[in-house]
Amino acid sequence: MNLIIQGKDLPTPSLKALAKLTSATAIEAISPMAFRLVAADESQRAEAAAFCEAHALDFGWVPAGRRISDFGLLVMDMDSTLITIECIDEIADMQGLKPQVSAITEAAMRGEIDFAESLRRRVSLLAGLDHSALQRVYDERLQLSPGAETLLGAARAAGIRTLLVSGGFTFFTERLQPRLGLDYTAANTLEVADGKLTGGVVGDIVDAQGKADWLNRVRSELNLAREQVIAMGDGANDLAMMGEAGISIAYHAKPMVRAQASYALNQVGLEGVIPLLGLNAVEG
Known part of the structure; x- marks a missing residue:
């Protein structure tokens, strides 16, 4: 070792x-x-x-003996992992409701509230907000986590496909996909009527099991073994997904997530994932 x-x-x-x-x-x-x-x-x-x-x-x-080329799929959580913010908290801030929504977010990330229930409760508080607030969050507040582009570049160079799977919203994943060259994305869709959020979510909620299901769906599509999958996240909602991967990485995560992950990164940015995947092509 x-x-x-x-x-x-x-x-x-x-x-x-x-x-x-x-x-x-x-x-x-x-x-x-x-x-x-x-x-x-x-x-x-x-x-x-x-x-x-x-x-x-x-x-x-x-x-x-591990090589980065041994892997074929990198699965990432979005909020507080690939990006620095919790999008729903920032959307709520447009309504003056950030403290209330953030408290529910934190409880869900610690595993104290069922994720689907927590999402419904948080989204319901957004009813009546103008849909343009989402674009403001994307333009003004969304930032990539340090090292995100370095990690994605290394994955691309090694032929590793990428899946961004989020309990957050398609509004953001669909914009990040072309920006970062991601292969797959999955998230929840906010219901909109007359240009305003209704406080509801369209379709099935991407919760902890939903994330794990997406990982396995894409893994099967790519004909990969479980050992060829890397999954990373920061909250309780990521644990099922991380449990389906050969390597799991807790990124600046809650203690319960760090305790169950293969590796925990608390000091460095997402570039810190790369050395954990083994030798690169240059090194042999």
Whole structure:
């Protein structure tokens, strides 16, 4: 196994201490924020984890033989994962209802409220809002998470297809798809009448199981094995989807999501996913 260490500040003494702790045979630079400790001793997992936690470092144990080309599908949550905002919270802000909606969002992400029920409750609060508010959120507030385009570029170069599946709204996924060159998207559709939101959702809600179903649908379409799928998210609604993937990544996620994921990124941006997928084509 190789131990991948990532962080915004990676002092040499910390890397050397970790290499000594895990009896690694070499320290290889992947990027200014990522290093590979070669042939690290897995028996020191707990000690390495404690060290990284104390020094604000992200880490991941990666099989030495893994290649990024081993994977064929990258599945991503949208809100607070691929992008920095929760779209529904920002839409609600246009109604002066952000605190009420954000509280429901947070409870759902912690798994305290069924997602479908939480979505219906939040959307109902938006009734009467002019549909143009969605475009304002997209134009004025939606930002990609750091490293998003770097990750998508690496996936594209490796021939990995991309699926953006969201408990949010098609208004945003359909705009991000051409902008980012995504292969597939799935989300919920807000009901609109006379240019205003009705407070309802059209069709079946893309909830936790819906996300998992989309992952499996696209995986089957691409004739991929489960081990060839990467899934990443940040909330309880992503756990079922992440459980269907060979590798799951908790991105700046809730504690319950971090605890169940293959890897957790808390310090770096989405570019931090790339070293966890193994060696790239240049490295062999």
